[in-house]
Amino acid sequence: MACDCRSENPVRLGEWVEVRVSRTGRLASLEVEDDPSQEILAPGAFTQLSLPLNLYLGGAPSTDMYSPKMKTTASFVGCIQTVILNRREIGILAEALGGVNVGNCGHACEARPCGDAECRPLRDRFTCRCRPGMPHPCPAPDDNTILDSSLVKPNGGTHYERSVPSFSGSESYLHYNDADTMKRIISYRVDINMRFRASSSSGLLLWSGRQADPQEQRDENDDFLALGLDRGYLTLAYNLGSGEAVLRYNLTRLDDDLWHRVRAVRNEQWASLVVDSGTGVSASSPGQLRQLNTDTGLYVGGAPDIVRTTGGRYTKGIVGCISDLVLDSDFSVALSSPGQATNTHSCIP
CATH class of the missing domain: 2.60.120.200 (Jelly Rolls)
Structure with a gap:
């Protein structure tokens, strides 16, 4: 049986927002930025999802594919920077089976600021991740790079990612x-x-x-x-x-x-x-x-x-x-x- 979980506060428009969704058995949780986690327990005894369709990001070919229990059928308007599914980062473009009306959002990583190292977008900024065998750090951090373990708030301050010990x-x-x-x-x-x-x-x-x-x-x-x-x-x-x-x-x-x-x-x-x-x-x-x-x-x-x-x-x-x-x-x-x-x-x- 379907159930829904809503964030405590409205999402801020025009700013990067980090959303974390998890489900174990019948228990699902939703976390938006630093707001308290919202949890909901699905009724009934079933604990496993059966999902025959592909994963769609930002929308779907037809609204007929949506559950009638959804509150909206509008497609997403905005940018999606990173998707991590079960702790594995999904290559949004590299792994996509197809796409329609998808554009480039623009980011500093497009200018290859890390040279031979991997540039990883992190909201408005980026991190440089060393490839195997390269010295660390690579290159030396400057005003545009930050450490992998932190995130940058829109006002320029930092906060730490939800702790996974x-x-x-x-x-x-x-x-x-x-x-x-x-x-x-x-x-x-x-x-x-x-x-x-x-x-x-x-x-x-x-x-x-x-x-x-x-x-x-x-x-x-x-x-x-x-x-x-x-x-x-x-x-x-x-x-x-x-x-x-x-x-x-x-x-x-x-x-x-x-x-x-x-x-x-x-x-x-x-x-x-x-x-x-x-x-x-x-x-x-x-x-x-x-x-x-x-x-x-x-x-x-x-x-x-x-x-x-x-x-x-x-x-x-x-x-x-x-x-x-x-x-x-x-x-x-x-x-x-x-x-x-x-x-x-x-x-x-």
């Missing part, structure tokens, strides 16, 4: 212990949907466990849930108090610095893993206990004193980026505003 692998993590997050972790069931890229072959992605007294021996059956990479392969491990289960996704390596989406589901003792909509694998934990009871909160990307925290299961956090983390199909964990952030940075696409 990156992790260094060493004492680098986000921490959450709010009630909304933890009630989705501590239960009989958990559904984790996340998107990440990693350049390290091993590292912790998610952890929730039990606090341990430094003077006491850790109970080998303490409850925990861990998701991470082991020699390039995704591994889910958990203990509900009556024995540990380990589920390893051996069908594809994920340490290729490319974006991957994974889904980890635990329903009482049974659990499954799916990577990039591939074939799922499943396992079950031993014993009779069915509920996860942890009290450390949720660590993302790593954990403090990671060897001790994870009982030696991991020695470092992930080296890479995490762009989405959704629990139970409808709760998006705020990666840009954690309860605590330690040694994290903004991910550069």
Whole structure:
């Protein structure tokens, strides 16, 4: 069933505007510039889109192709500078199958100000991106160039792009212990949907466990849930108090610095893993206990004193980026505003 989401404020005409749209399951969000995110949850039980038509940008050959639920059938009048779909930049002209009445908007990059480097438009200005083997920076920044990690406001000031956190692998993590997050972790069931890229072959992605007294021996059956990479392969491990289960996704390596989406589901003792909509694998934990009871909160990307925290299961956090983390199909964990952030940075696409 269709649903629509509107920005909080009207879009400013005649100025560059950054719009971010995302959907995970039934949850969709819309962000315009620095305005608060607007979210909407589609009714019903279906969580997958079925889109048989091509992607059209700026308009369509016929208004008959539009859904009758659309509020307007007018084509867009203006300029579109960049389209990034699932973290991949689309070549607006180079990849287009065709176009009608499309003109050049005009930009400083047309004068090739970066020489042999790649000129990337960024609103009214541009960045120069070094090609492999070229020295950095290339060329040296001047009054018209800005760093890749910032955006320029129309009044000339700068603000930072919505944060997609990156992790260094060493004492680098986000921490959450709010009630909304933890009630989705501590239960009989958990559904984790996340998107990440990693350049390290091993590292912790998610952890929730039990606090341990430094003077006491850790109970080998303490409850925990861990998701991470082991020699390039995704591994889910958990203990509900009556024995540990380990589920390893051996069908594809994920340490290729490319974006991957994974889904980890635990329903009482049974659990499954799916990577990039591939074939799922499943396992079950031993014993009779069915509920996860942890009290450390949720660590993302790593954990403090990671060897001790994870009982030696991991020695470092992930080296890479995490762009989405959704629990139970409808709760998006705020990666840009954690309860605590330690040694994290903004991910550069």
